[in-house]
Amino acid sequence: MMKRNVLGLCLFATLAGQVDAETVFVTLEKDNALAVVDPIDGKLLKTVPVGQRPRGISISPDYKYLYIATSDDNTIKIIDANSLKEVGKLPSGEDPETFALNPAGDRMYVSNEDDSMVTVIDVAKKKAIKQIKVGVEPEGITVSPDNKWVISASETTNMLHWIDTKTSDITDNTLVDPRPRALGFTADSRQLWVTSEMAGTLMILDANTRQLLKTVKFAAQGVTADKIQPVGVVIDKERKRGYVALGPANRVAVVNAQTFEVEKYLLVGQRVWNLAFSPDQKRLYTTNGVSNDISIIDLDEQKVTKSIAVGTYPWGVAVKP
Amino acid sequence: MRSINLFFQLIVKFLLLTQLVTAGTVYAASSKAKQIINIAYLTQEQAPPAALSNLDPFIKDKGLPGAELGVADNNTTGQFTNQQFVLKAFIVPLDGNIIETFDKNIAGHYQFVVANLPAAELQKLADLPSAKPTVLFDVATTDDELRNGQCRSNVLHLLPSRAMRADALAQYMMKKRWSKWFLVVGPNPEDRLYADAIKRAAKRFGMKVVAEKAWEHTFDARRTAQSDVAVFTQVDDYDVLVVADEQGLFGEYLDYRTWLSRPVIGTQGLIATGWHKTHEQWGAVQMQNRFKDKVGRWMEEQDYGAYLAARAIGEAATRTKSNEFKPVKDYLVSDQFALQGYKGNPLSFRSWDGQLRQPVLLSAPRSQVAVAPIEGFLHPKTELDTLGYDQPESQCQWSK
Incomplete structure (x- = not known):
């Protein structure tokens, strides 16, 4: 129903000289499939089978390949981002859920939750080159944009493990609020943002000193504290704002990335889980695990403009320009 | 319902919590x-x-x-x-x-x-x-x-505790509007304690125990349950049968054999458990x-x-x-x-x-039915404290 100009995208489309053809990929945990969405038209284009229980998803820096953790197949599949055909597999270890690529896209770091390990994969050779022992139930994992650090968060140990990318060894461990879930670096690699599902908090750490700068406690009106379970976190390139998915609180928190004040809570779909920016960072896409849709947030307006039904248990999201 | 006191404690605790977050230790x-x-x-x-x-x-x-x-x-x-x-x-x-x-x-x-x-x-x-x-x-x-x-x-x-379990069941029964309970109690002292917790929960959540009977039949009822249970369960109308049989001596025999077609909850049937x-x-x-x-x-x-x-x-x-x-x-x-x-x-x-x-699980033998506290049961501090003895009700003296 909503016209494109209402979305404030008209100008951008005109400047680009053509309609922006960006594509959003969403893994559907229960449907064993990948949803392909045109977010500008707000349409689900198609749904492609990808393997058993797909969860974590990432796109290569050249946007040619999608990497999808198909947990019940115990592998990470390589999918051609244009043809959507499977072109290979990576040896992820058992039950892969989350993983992170380095900026060059030649190394992948996979959390092996049941084995308390992080597996390092040489992407070109499709080989596991190292396993790093970490805490109990590692989940959230990220690589700093300057490729200095890999951070693995273990949910039951409540710890961040600082892995030096040069040696693939742990050089430091930081105890954080209970059940850390997701991590994100600022574009300048100076800050690490970490969500705690149990404490309902966002912790912001200085990456050099590895000391806590601030703990942000979320409290949205009309939502009990128990329901606020922060998961996905992303920060924009200019470090103006960060966005945190609050799980069963059905909201995305907008955090001022300079003052660390919570500016707003945006109501999205049910059990909001993971987040991804559009390439121009004008929109934010959220996967909503219980309402089976994605929400689109216009970041200039700071408003939810659309929700698109995608399939059962949408989990991860990746965007191709 | 709740005392003002509790509210103050809540505020104090929140202040403490915000000060004492000790994350970031290297x-x-x-x-x-x-x-x-x-x-x-x-x-x-x-x-x-x-x-x-x-x-x-x-x-x-x-x-x-x-x-x-x-x-x-x-x-x-x-x-x-x-x-x-x-x-x-x-x-x-x-x-x-x-x-x-x-x-x-x-x-x-x-x-x-x-x-x-x-x-x-x-x-x-x-x-x-x-x-x-x-x-x-x-x-x-x-x-x-x-x-x-x-x-x-x-x-x-x-x-x-038994009270937490009984409250969990009562919250779910209240949601289902199964408010008339038929309580069946086993022979052991523990069964009596479980039954007491059930009665406390009934009162707390406005349910009614409309009938209560002690199980006096055989405890190896593999052969005779069909006739025993049908006779035993002929009481005035009720919504749900609540069984108190912690050792599992006869409770499993009740389901599908009651005189009226009613579900069984308690220590068998739909149970309340920590895990x-x-x-x-x-x-x-x-x-x-x-x-x-x-x-x-x-x-x-x-x-x-x-x-x-x-x-x-x-x-x-x-x-x-x-x-x-x-x-x-x-x-x-x-x-x-x-x-x-x-x-x-x-x-x-x-x-x-x-x-x-902690949350209490409401489990059927092969499926999870609900997790208590059930949505809608509110508490000024944490909804988990709608289960069991809350601070104003507690008779424990050690912390004072």
Whole structure:
């Protein structure tokens, strides 16, 4: 129903000289499939089978390949981002859920939750080159944009493990609020943002000193504290704002990335889980695990403009320009 | 409904919490000597009870594998914090003496004791002068009395009390509008206690026990249940049959055999429990898998309790960087303590009676029906405190 100009995208489309053809990929945990969405038209284009229980998803820096953790197949599949055909597999270890690529896209770091390990994969050779022992139930994992650090968060140990990318060894461990879930670096690699599902908090750490700068406690009106379970976190390139998915609180928190004040809570779909920016960072896409849709947030307006039904248990999201 | 007092406490606790968040402590990988945290596990061998059917084998070691897994998890953390957790199990033979074992092997050597013992034995242990400087982690009892008039300051209770279980069932029945209950009580003193908790819950949530009967038929009813139960259940109309049969002597025979077509809840049918094999939300499936891979059977409630006990010690020792009694115990019962228990909410100990506050699972044999607190039951502090004895109702005196 909503016209494109209402979305404030008209100008951008005109400047680009053509309609922006960006594509959003969403893994559907229960449907064993990948949803392909045109977010500008707000349409689900198609749904492609990808393997058993797909969860974590990432796109290569050249946007040619999608990497999808198909947990019940115990592998990470390589999918051609244009043809959507499977072109290979990576040896992820058992039950892969989350993983992170380095900026060059030649190394992948996979959390092996049941084995308390992080597996390092040489992407070109499709080989596991190292396993790093970490805490109990590692989940959230990220690589700093300057490729200095890999951070693995273990949910039951409540710890961040600082892995030096040069040696693939742990050089430091930081105890954080209970059940850390997701991590994100600022574009300048100076800050690490970490969500705690149990404490309902966002912790912001200085990456050099590895000391806590601030703990942000979320409290949205009309939502009990128990329901606020922060998961996905992303920060924009200019470090103006960060966005945190609050799980069963059905909201995305907008955090001022300079003052660390919570500016707003945006109501999205049910059990909001993971987040991804559009390439121009004008929109934010959220996967909503219980309402089976994605929400689109216009970041200039700071408003939810659309929700698109995608399939059962949408989990991860990746965007191709 | 709630006193103003509670509201003030809430505000004070919130202020404390915001000040005391201790995240961000940095642990450097270092080579100095490890700090050792010793944990004892104390239980007594059990005689296998009479089998109701041949389906469920008797499990001899309920509890211990949970403590072992918890300690293993602690040690995975410990490799980064330079702490080592050591578990020693003391299993008293059937004809052995628990108190003697405690005095001889545990007192003076261990300050953290995971106790998988019946209520009477636990009380005797807690009252020993030699047990004063210890924390006893009770992973077996559900007695409300041990959390009220007979509470002891050196005991923490890991499993939900009978009152918490009954309240969980009552909340769900209220949601279903099944307000007329037919209570069937077994022959053991524990069954009577369970029935008392059910009656308390009925009153609390505005339900009515419209009929109550004691089961007096045979306890090996494999052949006669069809006729016995039909006759036994001819009472005035009711919505749901609530059975109090903790040992499982006859409860399983009620379902599908009642005179009227009514569901069975309580100790059989739809049960209220701390842990169940059908539970898989909030990462529980990982826990179930890890336990099954290690032990070769499903995790039972006592295993879960013992796992949580070990993890609670681990969490407190890690956060306080201590292996000493006072800081660890203080942290355990503080507002900062938050334990991840695979049930969505962070778990913590109630300051007024040492009960672990936690969601209660409502489980059918092969599916999870609900998790209490049921949505809509509100509380000014945490909805978890809608289950069991809340602070104003508690008769426990030790914290005052």
